[in-house]
Amino acid sequence: MKLRVPMARALLLGAAVVCFGSGPAEAAAAPLIGVKIYDPVPDTAALFREWRRLGIDTAFVSTALAESGTFVPAARQAGFRTFVIVPVFFNPEYLAAHPDAWAITGRGERAKQDWVEFVCPSHEGYREERKRYALSLLERRRPDGLSLDFIRHFVFWEKVRPDGRIDPLDTTCFCPRCLARFVSDAGLVAPGAARASPRAAAEWLLDHHSEGWTRWRLASSRPGSRGWFAKRGGPRRA
Numbered sequence: 001m002k003l004r005v006p007m008a009r010a011l012l013l014g015a016a017v018v019c020f021g022s023g024p025a026e027a028a029a030a031p032l033i034g035v036k037i038y039d040p041v042p043d044t045a046a047l048f049r050e051w052r053r054l055g056i057d058t059a060f061v062s063t064a065l066a067e068s069g070t071f072v073p074a075a076r077q078a079g080f081r082t083f084v085i086v087p088v089f090f091n092p093e094y095l096a097a098h099p100d101a102w103a104i105t106g107r108g109e110r111a112k113q114d115w116v117e118f119v120c121p122s123h124e125g126y127r128e129e130r131k132r133y134a135l136s137l138l139e140r141r142r143p144d145g146l147s148l149d150f151i152r153h154f155v156f157w158e159k160v161r162p163d164g165r166i167d168p169l170d171t172t173c174f175c176p177r178c179l180a181r182f183v184s185d186a187g188l189v190a191p192g193a194a195r196a197s198p199r200a201a202a203e204w205l206l207d208h209h210s211e212g213w214t215r216w217r218l219a220s221s222r223p224g225s226r227g228w229f230a231k232r233g234g235p236r237r238a
C-alpha cells in the first residue's frame, strides 16, 4: 500500500523541485521545510496551526488536493508556499489505457512491482501529455512550484534493503523505442540479434555499452532532456 502522510513526517525524497518567482541563488539560500499532503483533512485551520508549530513553511500537495481548488489558496492565505506533486513516470491510470507505454525490464516484463508501475521514458505521447498536464495545472491552480516526483527509472526502492543489490535485468527500459533512441543518440548500430527482444537488447547493452547506456538512461529521464520541462527558475534537487 502506498504510504499517505496527511501530517508532518516525510519529506522530499527522490524528487526534483521546480520553483517559480525566485532565483536559484535565493532559493538555494533558503532551505524548505516541507510536508507532503495527499488527502483532505476535516480541520484545515488546525492542520495549519500544527504545521506552524513544527516550523513547516511549505506544503507539497497532491494533484487531487490541488485540483480541489480550495487547498492551495487556503495554504497560501495561511502563509505556506505551495508545490504540487506531479508524478512523472509513475502513472498506473495512463498505463491502464495505454498498454504500449509500459517500461520494460531486461527480462521482457512490464515495470511493475506491487503498486509501483512505470511508463517508458521514451514514450513521446506520454511525455507530451505530462508536460501539457503540468503546465495546465500551473495555469489553473497557480502553486508556487512543482515537485516532479518519480522522475527516474523503475525501481521499488522502498523494498531494496540497504545491503541489497539490484539485478540489471530488473532495471528498465529495454523496449524497442529506448533501444532505437539510445543507438541513435550514441551513433551506434544495434546488431539484429539485439533487436530480437528486450532480453536480447539488455544483454547486448549491458555486455557492450554498460557505461554509455547508464549515462543515457540518467539523461533520458531528467528535466531538460528532449523537450522535457522548461527550466524556468531552474529545477533543483530536493
Ligand SMILES: [Zn+2]
Pocket: 102, 103, 104, 120, 121, 122, 123, 173, 174, 175, 176, 177, 178, 179
Ligand atoms: Zn522504453
